[in-house]
Structure formats: structure tokens, C-alpha cells
Amino acid sequence: MAPTKTWENHYPVAIYREGRLKVKSYHRHKISQEHEGFTVENYLKNILQYSGRKIQKLTRRKGILLNGKTVYLQKKLNAEDTLSILDLEDTNYGVQPEKGAIEVLYEDDFLLVLNKPAHQLVHPTGQTTRGTMANYLAYYLKQRNVVSAIRPVHRLDRETSGCVIFAKDSRSQFILEQQLKERTLKRTYWALVKGIVHPPSGTIDAPIGPHPSLANRRAINEHGEQSITHYQTLRSFPEISLLKLNLDTGRTHQIRLHLAHLGYPIIGDRMYGVRSPWINRQALHAYDVSFRHLKENHEIAVHAPLPTDFAQAINFCDKP
Known part of the structure; x- marks a missing residue:
């Protein structure tokens, strides 16, 4: 309703x-x-x-x-x-506002979509309390005299680039999280992987749980949470494939782990993949997001251009 x-x-x-x-x-x-x-x-x-x-x-x-x-x-x-x-108004940002560059891909009364650069955290974690997207977004809002807790609706790994959605209030956050559960909020990723993927499109349905010995990793585990990734080959190069991926679930490290499990690890991924001279981080980019407008209910689609390092990696793959 x-x-x-x-x-x-x-x-x-x-x-x-x-x-x-x-x-x-x-x-x-x-x-x-x-x-x-x-x-x-x-x-x-x-x-x-x-x-x-x-x-x-x-x-x-x-x-x-x-x-x-x-x-x-x-x-x-x-x-x-x-x-x-x-009206339960926010009284603080939840993080320390800090001056820094953010790229706003889309904004309305309810949310923002930012383009996250590689090597930056979405929000403070562990001992890292400064220099995150959340710190910079808090400063951006403060400069506009807006007090709003910083609410990321989903997250990206530090080395992954691309679209991240932030809700402007608790109600918008709840609705967007419901859209995530109902899969009306959709996320598309691009990845460069080692190998020529066969079949060229398909679905990876493999449960993910804690790693048995390494706390910072995840593992395919029959007792883990259901995890589903859909993939499609966009281009094939000698020994490399460019994939488009869509998620039904959003487990920690899901795409990286699923592709490694399938036998096509992401290049540049030092945890589950293979190192590469072409790119100094995992070649994974949150290419676009789409969702229903929170008031008017029409679909909004937001695209994050490929960052320079990812585009250059594709060019290197394409060289004879």
C-alpha cells in the first residue's frame, strides 16, 4: 500500500x-x-x-x-x-564533520547517492575515525546548515569504488532498507576477473559464513547465510573477462568470494583474488543503483562513471 x-x-x-x-x-x-x-x-x-x-x-x-x-x-x-x-529531529551527525571532497551523483529531499573513490571507507570503523565518506558528508551538510545523522543504506569495501546511498532521515532509511529486502532497490557492479568465464552468464548460489580461522575474511559455508549473485560477461579479453553483476543479497565480501569460488577471482583483490600490475586495488566498481522515489514512486537510476584506474585496466587488457 x-x-x-x-x-x-x-x-x-x-x-x-x-x-x-x-x-x-x-x-x-x-x-x-x-x-x-x-x-x-x-x-x-x-x-x-x-x-x-x-x-x-x-x-x-x-x-x-x-x-x-x-x-x-x-x-x-x-x-x-x-x-x-x-518530529524526532537529529541533534548531531553521528560522526565528526571533516572538510573533504565528495561527488554527489543524485540528491533529493530524502537521500543522496555519492560516488565513492577507491581506498576510502564509507564510515568510521575500528581505529579509523577520520577521512571517511561519512565525515566528508557531515561537513557537506553542516555547510548547508542541515543537521542529520549520517545513514549509509548499504556499504562498499574500502577498495571498491562507485555508488553508495545515504538516507537523510530514519524514515527514508527504513523505506530504502525495505526496498533492499524486496529487491526494488537494485545494485549493479562491474568486475574484471581472471579467466574466460564459462558459462558466460549465470547465477552463483553459495551460502556465506565466517571464515574458520581468519576473522577478517568470509568463507563459503553450508551453514552460512543464503547468498545469490547473478553475473553476465560484457567482454572477453585474452585470459581476462569483464563481468556485470547483480545481487539478490548483500553479504560481506559476497561478489569477491563468489567469483573466487567459481574459479574466476577478481584481479587486484589481495584477499580472495590475484595481484595485477594493471591496477593497485580490486577491480570492482558499483556501476549503478536504481530505486523507487520515496514520494512519487517512479524509478530513479543513478550511474557512477568508471574511475580512471579501472578504465585503464580495461585498456591494458585490450592490448594485443
């Missing part, structure tokens, strides 16, 4: 607390005839597409009002009721 218009009806409510004036903002929703009989909880989850975590947060803050009064989640709605939802 398509979401109703959500953010047009937005109004402030002034309240006094501890002797100080505070202003709360609410999103207001008029209940239509077709949604009469829904419980408040069902309406929040299925129509407004709020996550369970966000509903819990709203409940704790008494941020759900029905006709101006607090309400319990199992209360049934009537047509023409007004449901008002507290």
Missing part, C-alpha cells in the same frame, strides 16, 4: 517544561475512509512505514497523538481522525 503524503502537514506546538519554552514539531495525518479500522501501530508500520525502533522511541516520548491526545498503539482509527506524530 502506497504511503500517504507525509511531510506536507507539519506544524509546531509550543510547550513549557522546567520553566523554559520548547517547541515540538508534529507531522499531521488525516485518516482516510480506506484506513478506518487500522490500529495506530498498523497505520504507522504499513502506511507511514515507520520502523519498530522508531515507534518505540515515539512511544517513550509520548510523541503519538490522536485528535490531540496521547493514544495507545492498539487503538483503532476512524475516518477523519487526525494522527499527529512528533
Whole structure:
């Protein structure tokens, strides 16, 4: 069921607390005839597409009002009721804003798609707290006087380049994650692999789990999580193939591990593949993403041009 218009009806409510004036903002929703009989909880989850975590947060803050009064989640709605939802605004970025270059491929009110360069982390991890896409994006938003937690919807390995989606708020993140689960959010990758792939197109369905001895690696494991990768050969060179890949699942290292398992490891991949004089990182690029617009529901497709090192590697493969 398509979401109703959500953010047009937005109004402030002034309240006094501890002797100080505070202003709360609410999103207001008029209940239509077709949604009469829904419980408040069902309406929040299925129509407004709020996550369970966000509903819990709203409940704790008494941020759900029905006709101006607090309400319990199992209360049934009537047509023409007004449901008002507290705007849980972000108070920080979640990372330290840091000046740095980002390439915005697409932006609207709900999300951004950035072009990640190779050798950069998507977000801080371990002892790396600076120099990531998340740090640079926080600075980009701060310069525009926007306070929003940095929410990557999916991630790429440090050495992989290409499209990464960031949601601008928790509701958008939840909807995009649902699109990922339902496979209406699609990701396409290009990879250069060793060998002439046979058959030239197919599906790799091999479960992935922890490596038995190396904590930073993954392994094909019959007790692991289902993992499905579709591939198609775009070009064949002497002893090298250029593949296009689509994911049904998004496990850690999935493409790299699946291709190595198939016998066609990614060139430049020092963990699962083979080193190459043509490129100093794994030749894997998140070529494009497509998803449904979060308000108007039409399809958006965003493409990340091949970076110079990847394009040069293809040229080297093509030389006699």
C-alpha cells in the first residue's frame, strides 16, 4: 500500500517544561475512509512505514497523538481522525564533520547517492575515525546548515569504488532498507576477473559464513547465510573477462568470494583474488543503483562513471 503524503502537514506546538519554552514539531495525518479500522501501530508500520525502533522511541516520548491526545498503539482509527506524530529531529551527525571532497551523483529531499573513490571507507570503523565518506558528508551538510545523522543504506569495501546511498532521515532509511529486502532497490557492479568465464552468464548460489580461522575474511559455508549473485560477461579479453553483476543479497565480501569460488577471482583483490600490475586495488566498481522515489514512486537510476584506474585496466587488457 502506497504511503500517504507525509511531510506536507507539519506544524509546531509550543510547550513549557522546567520553566523554559520548547517547541515540538508534529507531522499531521488525516485518516482516510480506506484506513478506518487500522490500529495506530498498523497505520504507522504499513502506511507511514515507520520502523519498530522508531515507534518505540515515539512511544517513550509520548510523541503519538490522536485528535490531540496521547493514544495507545492498539487503538483503532476512524475516518477523519487526525494522527499527529512528533518530529524526532537529529541533534548531531553521528560522526565528526571533516572538510573533504565528495561527488554527489543524485540528491533529493530524502537521500543522496555519492560516488565513492577507491581506498576510502564509507564510515568510521575500528581505529579509523577520520577521512571517511561519512565525515566528508557531515561537513557537506553542516555547510548547508542541515543537521542529520549520517545513514549509509548499504556499504562498499574500502577498495571498491562507485555508488553508495545515504538516507537523510530514519524514515527514508527504513523505506530504502525495505526496498533492499524486496529487491526494488537494485545494485549493479562491474568486475574484471581472471579467466574466460564459462558459462558466460549465470547465477552463483553459495551460502556465506565466517571464515574458520581468519576473522577478517568470509568463507563459503553450508551453514552460512543464503547468498545469490547473478553475473553476465560484457567482454572477453585474452585470459581476462569483464563481468556485470547483480545481487539478490548483500553479504560481506559476497561478489569477491563468489567469483573466487567459481574459479574466476577478481584481479587486484589481495584477499580472495590475484595481484595485477594493471591496477593497485580490486577491480570492482558499483556501476549503478536504481530505486523507487520515496514520494512519487517512479524509478530513479543513478550511474557512477568508471574511475580512471579501472578504465585503464580495461585498456591494458585490450592490448594485443
